[in-house]
Amino acid sequence: MPKNREVSAAEKAQARSVSLRRIGALFRAHRWSLAVVVLLIVVTSILGMAAPFLLREVIDVALPHADLRLLAWLVAGMVAVAAVSAVLGVVQTWISTTVGQRVMHRLRVDVFAHLQRQSIGFFTRTRTGEVQSRITNDIGGMEQVVTSTATSIAANLTTTVASIVAMAALSWQLTLVSLVALPPAIWLTKRVAQMRREITARRQRELADLNVTIEEGLSISGIQLAKTMGTGPALVDRFTASSRRLIDLELRSELAGRWRMASMSIVFAAIPAAIYLSAGLPFTAGTMSIGTLVAFTALQSGLFRPLMGLLNVGVSLTASLALFARIFEYLDLPIEVQEPARPVRIPAPRGHxxxxxxxxxxxxxxxxxxxxxxxxxxxxxxxxxxxxxxxxxxxxxxxxxxxxxxxxxxxxxxxxxxxxxxxxxxxxxxxxxxxxxxxxxxxxxxxxxxxxxxxxxxxxxxxxxxxxxxxxxxxxxxxxxxxxxxxxxxxxxxxxxxxxxxxxxxxxxxxxxxxxxxxxxxxxxxxxxxxxxxxxxxxxxxxxxxxxxxxxxxxxxxxxxxxxxxxxxxxxxxxxxxxxxxxxxxx
Missing domain, CATH: 3.40.50.300 (P-loop containing nucleotide triphosphate hydrolases)
Known part of the structure; x- marks a missing residue:
């Protein structure tokens, strides 16, 4: 048991030592593509903020005055905003996914090539299943973070800022009421991120053990040994126990996030009620139109998704530090048998x-x-x-x-x-x-x-x-x-x-x-x-x-x-x- 605690502590220290700058360096070669993605995100977010203002005009002006021409233009504007946003979203997804997959490809190739340069001593000290697990499971587990983190941060941050600015333009008083949910959201997110990071490190270690069991138990040599030694049932029990532990870790990881989402959903569902109540209080009564109230409520409801998305990125990034730590550990392995800086050639080797x-x-x-x-x-x-x-x-x-x-x-x-x-x-x-x-x-x-x-x-x-x-x-x-x-x-x-x-x-x-x-x-x-x-x-x-x-x-x-x-x-x-x-x- 103490050994497990020591390993866990070492992994935590290693995860903390992973530099976000080093993770960001993975995307350096694709900075211009990411710049285009960020520009598309900003444009899409700004366009999205136009919808509530168009809705306010529909409710406060076009409908009360029965102005069909204005109503037609406002409705057409809503449709146009949605269509343009959708097209820009497709382009943004295509570019960001392409960048993410190229980063993943480069990371896989770099790890494989670096391990190819390791001496025989490394492979005699390391389990084959462990090496396979890091290249497949660890890098695979990083895929969502690598392919969507940058764009998620940009999209959700831009949308969140734009929503708050638009809400403040409609009513700064109600905006203050809406932002009361931020402190508990940030606190809950930090707690979940810490839990996810620890669970992720344990899950990847368990996946590596599972890979070793598969490698040892299902290779030709392993099958022959199991059949001749009669250890097949014991191997099945070992595999079953490891798989059961994985189930427990996955459930704990998912439930940690679900409890947070449930708590925040309740908080954000209560805010519109607080807004309606605030709109009827003496200091705000009669200061805003029905259209403004409806538009503000729509903005506030739309704020939940990008705000939670932004916080979720923080959780995913923190949890993925354990994965990056394991990958960077392999990339940082010293090469014991180095290629010479200036190789000497023997034109016609004799073999002395x-x-x-x-x-x-x-x-x-x-x-x-x-x-x-x-x-x-x-x-x-x-x-x-x-x-x-x-x-x-x-x-x-x-x-x-x-x-x-x-x-x-x-x-x-x-x-x-x-x-x-x-x-x-x-x-x-x-x-x-x-x-x-x-x-x-x-x-x-x-x-x-x-x-x-x-x-x-x-x-x-x-x-x-x-x-x-x-x-x-x-x-x-x-x-x-x-x-x-x-x-x-x-x-x-x-x-x-x-x-x-x-x-x-x-x-x-x-x-x-x-x-x-x-x-x-x-x-x-x-x-x-x-x-x-x-x-x-x-x-x-x-x-x-x-x-x-x-x-x-x-x-x-x-x-x-x-x-x-x-x-x-x-x-x-x-x-x-x-x-x-x-x-x-x-x-």
Whole structure:
């Protein structure tokens, strides 16, 4: 329970820290469109104020004097005012909605692009459902505020001011009576805004938990786990409880606003009675005509909608601060792996790889995952990294692809620090096939073309042949147009891994990093793929990580890693003869 209070307090502080100026900056590129909208709103509001005065003339002049000509003109004026206001309203809505949707689009793209630049570490620390919830639920929840806030403020403020001015022109005494409702309205609005903000923060957190449950419970892997562990009913109970909490939060949010609306409706309904009573009091009796009284009452009744609209905008904006805080929190995340300010290009990369006193520690870890590693892998040669699970081999592979940056030291390709290479250039030089394969939910052809969009069908087929997967794909009813299914579950583990190998080979990288790339293959298929790798590795730098030492015997250089440090290195024969750690592993 204390934990929940701490989270709530943190979210409140974060919401308070959101600058309205920063929110306003989202609309800066559309200021001229918004200026046109404001102008239309002002014109519409002024036109709307003409109707009560036309009504007063109808009641006080045209009808008593039976002036049909004047009556016709006044009625035509009323219709014209309504028609012009309606047309201007349509144009205003079109412009304001367009601006709002473009702001939403820009916000979604900015968040997605910023998250794409985050390091792997961010995604290992963050639940997938949480990320999805912020992009969909949080930004979606901001839609009404973003698309209508500016125009609502302008429209309601202009109408409210114009109504009060018109009311004062008719009777300043009755105007004072009408404005008695403002103080309680403002007080109630402030209370509701505070409640809505707290409820909104809790609702979005609950929606994120719901997304996580969906992601974990309805993915292929999640379904398989639930069925084999018999946890399906427990997941349903968890989802039901989360959904029930959402119902409660939505009800509380809606009722908070409804009670305010009900209270204000009663107050505003009582004001006309007070106006009629005031019109009969001695100090006002006989000072105004019936037409003036009717026109004033119409203005006062019309004041309720824009005034409440203006106050509602304040409630919505305050409540949405929790949403803006969550979005800005992601936009403010520091980029751990930065694009270089002035990228260095390697016109014809050879693939000479070096580690120079490289040390790396994961965030929050007391010890280094890699410590003082020195490696020299000449272009076109092969390096094998061996060691116990958790020794740091995969971390070294991640540093080559710059999934992380070293804490100290540097990794170079052809003498250039990988931090000085554009990320896209590095990705074209270094190809990685890991033990965890990920296939997109699309066709085999599109999964392969993901590596190189301009690749021809012939090049795709050649890569598949090299990875020993072409015959399997060709034997399917739809061939390369076969859907792989969610996360590639249409295929076996070995088939998925060979498709991933083909996808990497299609890019023709100068450096191949094979992180347990054949771990899911049976012995026969592994030998076939290994022959393909032997052929493709000629003239290419290859870094292989493997637990089965039979796959790395022929490597030019074998390095034994233990607790992030290089324990020994050499050829297979030399290391066996040395009788050290490698000899123990090979025994």
């Amino acid at each position: 790889l070096r580690f120079e006193e490289v040390t790396f520690s994961y965030a929050g870890s007391p010890s280094a995952a890699v410590a003082g590693v020195n490696l020299d892998v000449p272009a076109g040669s092969s390096l094998a990294l061996v060691g116990e699970t958790g020794s740091g081999k995969s971390t070294i592979a991640a540093l080559i692809a710059r999934l992380y940056d070293p804490t100290a030291g540097r990794v170079t390709v052809d003498g250039v620090d990988v931090r000085d290479l554009a990320l896209a250039d590095l990705a074209s030089i270094v190809g990685v096939v890991s033990q965890e394969t990920y296939l997109l939910h699309t066709t085999v052809r599109e999964n392969l073309r993901y590596a190189r969009p301009e690749a021809t069908d012939a090049e795709i087929e050649a890569a598949a042949r090299a990875a020993q997967i072409h015959d399997v794909i060709a034997g399917l009813p739809d061939g390369y147009d076969t859907m792989v299914g969610s996360r590639g579950h249409r295929f076996s583990g070995g088939e998925k891994q060979r498709i991933a190998i083909a996808r990497t080979l299609l890019r023709d990288p100068r450096i191949l990093v094979l992180d347990e790339a054949t771990s899911a293959l049976d012995n026969e298929t592994e030998r076939a793929v290994q022959r393909a790798f032997d052929e493709l590795s000629r003239g290419r730098t290859t870094v292989t990580i493997a637990h089965r030492l039979s796959t790395v015997r022929a490597a030019d250089q074998i390095v034994v890693i233990d607790h992030g440090r290089v324990m020994e290195s050499g050829t297979h024969e030399a290391l066996v003869d040395a009788g050290g750690r490698y000899a123990t592993l090979a025994a």
